[in-house]
Amino acid sequence: MSTDSNVPGRWVEENHDDQYRFGFRVTKELFSGQSDFQKVEVVETAGHGKMLLNDGLVMVSERDEFVYHDMMAHVPLFTHPDPKRVLVIGGGDGGTAREVLRHPYVEHCRMVEIDDMVVESCRQHIPLTSSVFDHPKLQLDIADGVKFLAETDEKYDVILIDSTDPIGPAAPLFGTDFYKNVYRALTDEGIVVAQAENGFYEQEAQVALVKIVSELFPICRLYNYSNLTYPGGLWSFLLSSKKFHPVKDFVPDRVTSSGLDFKYYNEDIHRASFAQPSFIRKAVAPYLKDGAQ
Amino acid sequence: MSTDSNVPGRWVEENHDDQYRFGFRVTKELFSGQSDFQKVEVVETAGHGKMLLNDGLVMVSERDEFVYHDMMAHVPLFTHPDPKRVLVIGGGDGGTAREVLRHPYVEHCRMVEIDDMVVESCRQHIPLTSSVFDHPKLQLDIADGVKFLAETDEKYDVILIDSTDPIGPAAPLFGTDFYKNVYRALTDEGIVVAQAENGFYEQEAQVALVKIVSELFPICRLYNYSNLTYPGGLWSFLLSSKKFHPVKDFVPDRVTSSGLDFKYYNEDIHRASFAQPSFIRKAVAPYLKDGAQ
Numbered sequence: 001m002s003t004d005s006n007v008p009g010r011w012v013e014e015n016h017d018d019q020y021r022f023g024f025r026v027t028k029e030l031f032s033g034q035s036d037f038q039k040v041e042v043v044e045t046a047g048h049g050k051m052l053l054n055d056g057l058v059m060v061s062e063r064d065e066f067v068y069h070d071m072m073a074h075v076p077l078f079t080h081p082d083p084k085r086v087l088v089i090g091g092g093d094g095g096t097a098r099e100v101l102r103h104p105y106v107e108h109c110r111m112v113e114i115d116d117m118v119v120e121s122c123r124q125h126i127p128l129t130s131s132v133f134d135h136p137k138l139q140l141d142i143a144d145g146v147k148f149l150a151e152t153d154e155k156y157d158v159i160l161i162d163s164t165d166p167i168g169p170a171a172p173l174f175g176t177d178f179y180k181n182v183y184r185a186l187t188d189e190g191i192v193v194a195q196a197e198n199g200f201y202e203q204e205a206q207v208a209l210v211k212i213v214s215e216l217f218p219i220c221r222l223y224n225y226s227n228l229t230y231p232g233g234l235w236s237f238l239l240s241s242k243k244f245h246p247v248k249d250f251v252p253d254r255v256t257s258s259g260l261d262f263k264y265y266n267e268d269i270h271r272a273s274f275a276q277p278s279f280i281r282k283a284v285a286p287y288l289k290d291g292a293q
Numbered sequence: 294m295s296t297d298s299n300v301p302g303r304w305v306e307e308n309h310d311d312q313y314r315f316g317f318r319v320t321k322e323l324f325s326g327q328s329d330f331q332k333v334e335v336v337e338t339a340g341h342g343k344m345l346l347n348d349g350l351v352m353v354s355e356r357d358e359f360v361y362h363d364m365m366a367h368v369p370l371f372t373h374p375d376p377k378r379v380l381v382i383g384g385g386d387g388g389t390a391r392e393v394l395r396h397p398y399v400e401h402c403r404m405v406e407i408d409d410m411v412v413e414s415c416r417q418h419i420p421l422t423s424s425v426f427d428h429p430k431l432q433l434d435i436a437d438g439v440k441f442l443a444e445t446d447e448k449y450d451v452i453l454i455d456s457t458d459p460i461g462p463a464a465p466l467f468g469t470d471f472y473k474n475v476y477r478a479l480t481d482e483g484i485v486v487a488q489a490e491n492g493f494y495e496q497e498a499q500v501a502l503v504k505i506v507s508e509l510f511p512i513c514r515l516y517n518y519s520n521l522t523y524p525g526g527l528w529s530f531l532l533s534s535k536k537f538h539p540v541k542d543f544v545p546d547r548v549t550s551s552g553l554d555f556k557y558y559n560e561d562i563h564r565a566s567f568a569q570p571s572f573i574r575k576a577v578a579p580y581l582k583d584g585a586q
Binding site: 011017018019020021022023024025045046047048064067200201224226227228231232233234261262263264265266268269271272273274275276277278279281 | 304310311312313314315316317318338339340341357360493494517519520521524525526527554555556557558559561562564565566567568569570571572574
C-alpha cells in the first residue's frame with residue numbers, strides 16, 4: 001500500500017466534479033467501441049477481473065458484480081410470493097437476468113436492452129454475466145425499454161430497471177411517464193425495482209425518484225448495498241409495490257428453504273438493507289404514503 | 294462528471310497494491326508534519342471539507358466523519374444498559390469521544406492517544422471533531438494505549454479501539470495479548486468495539502481478528518457501515534461483549550426516547566448493521582461461540 005503508483009500503464013478512472021476520483025489499473029484492453037448511445041469498453045484489470053465501462057464509468061466488474069445483481073434480483077423475487085414473469089429493462093451485461101433465472105418458478109424472463117454493443121461485448125468477453133443469454137427461459141430484445149413499456153400489452157409480476165445514471169440514454173427511466181407505463185405493465189400484485197443512485201453524493205436524484213414513484217405506488221422503499229466499483233459508500237435500489245411489503249410481508253423461510261446459495265444476499269441482508277441512515281430516512285420520509293422508511 | 298481532471302493542483306490519493314486508487318482534490322494544505330509514529334497531514338479538500346491523513350491514508354473528513362463516529366460509539370453505548378465509564382484507545386481526532394459524551398449518563402471518558410501531533414493538528418484545524426478536548430468529562434492522555442491497558446487497574450463499561458489499519462503503530466491493537474488486557478479492564482458487563490477492516494479487501498485480517506477475540510469473549514459480532522473516504526464498500530467494527538448481546542438485548546426504545554438526534558445512527562441501523570453478506574457470514578461463523586453471525 002502506498003500513495004504513489006509504481007506500475008506504468010493505463011488506469012480507468014472516474015473523476016467526479018473534480019472533487020474525488022477513483023480508478024482501476026488496466027492490464028489489457030479487450031474491447032472498445034462507440035455505439036449509437038455511448039462509448040463501450042471491456043478491459044481486464046489488475047485486481048477486479050474484467051470490467052465493463054460505459055462512457056468511462058464502471059458498470060460491472062467480475063470481482064463484485066454479485067453484490068449488485070443479487071440485490072437487484074433476489075429482494076423483489078423473495079418479496080413477491082409467486083413471480084412467474086419478469087421483465088428486465090437494461091442490464092445488458094446479463095447479470096440481473098442470470099440471477100432472476102436461478103429461481104426455478106420463474107417461467108419467463110424478458111430482457112429489453114437498448115444497446116446491442118453492450119450485449120455483444122459482454123457476450124464475447126464476460127461470460128460470467130452473459131452466459132444467461134443462451135438460457136431457454138430468456139427472451140432478449142435489443143430495443144428501447146421506454147418505447148417497449150409504452151406499447152406493450154404484456155403483464156409482469158416483477159420489473160427490474162437495471163439502468164445507468166440518470167444522464168444520457170437512461171435519463172427517461174427516471175421520469176413519471178415511464179413509471180406510469182411500468183405501473184400499467186405490472187400485475188395487480190406487481191413489484192418494480194430500480195437502480196436508485198447514491199444517498200451521499202446523489203441525494204437530490206434519489207429523492208426526486210422516490211417522489212415520482214411514490215405518487216403511483218402505495219408502497220415504496222429504498223434499500224441499500226455496497227460494492228467495490230461504485231463510489232460513495234451506500235448505493236440504493238428503489239422497490240415499489242402494488243401489494244406486498246418487502247419487509248412486513250417477507251417470509252425468511254422462503255430464502256433458507258430455497259436451496260439457493262447466494263454470495264451476498266440472504267434473509268438477514270434482505271431485511272437489513274431497508275434500514276436507512278437517519279439522513280436518508282429524513283429526506284425520503286415526507287414522500288412515503290405508508291409511514292416512515 | 295468526466296474521466297479527465299480539468300483542474301490542476303494536488304490530489305491526495307491512496308494507491309492499493311497498484312490495483313485500485315482513489316483520491317480527493319486538495320485546495321489548501323493546512324498542516325504537515327512527521328511525528329515519532331507517522332506522517333500527519335491536514336488538508337482542505339474541494340468536496341469533503343477538511344481531511345486528516347496519516348501516512349497518506351484518509352482518516353477523517355468533515356463531510357462523512359459522522360458515519361464512523363456514530364457507529365463506533367452509539368452501537369455499544371445503546372447495547373450496554375448503563376455505560377458510565379468509557380475508554381477510547383486512539384481516536385486522536387476526537388470524533389469518537391465527542392459522540393460518547395453526548396450520552397448524558399456517561400460520567401467519565403478517558404482517551405489514550407499515542408500521537409500528540411494528531412491531537413494537536415486536529416485541535417488547531419478540525420474543531421468539528423476536536424472541540425470535545427475541552428469537555429469536562431474527558432480525560433485525554435498522550436500515551437501508548439497498549440502499555441496503558443497492560444498496566445491499568447481501572448475498569449470500564451465500554452472500551453473503543455479507534456485505530457488505524459493493522460500496520461504501523463496500530464499493529465499491536467490487533468493481537469491476543471492486547472485483547473487479554475482489554476478483557477481484564479472491562480467490568481463483568483463490559484463491551485469492547487474495535488475498528489475491524491473491510492470484508493471485501495481485507496477479509497483475512499478481519500477473520501484473524503474475529504478468531505483472536507472470540508477466544509476471549511462469549512459474544513462477538515461484526516457490524517458494518519459505509520462511508521465516502523474508505524475504499525471497499527463495506528467496513529466493519531467488531532463488538533465483543535461479556536454479557537449483553539448487541540441484537541438480542543438491544544432495546545430500540547432507548548434510542549427513540551433518548552432525545553438524541555444522530556445523522557447516521559438510529560434504532561433500525563443498529564440492528565441492520567449486524568446483518569452480514571453471505572460471504573462474510575460464512576467466513577466468520579466458524580469462530581463464533583454462540584452460533585452464526
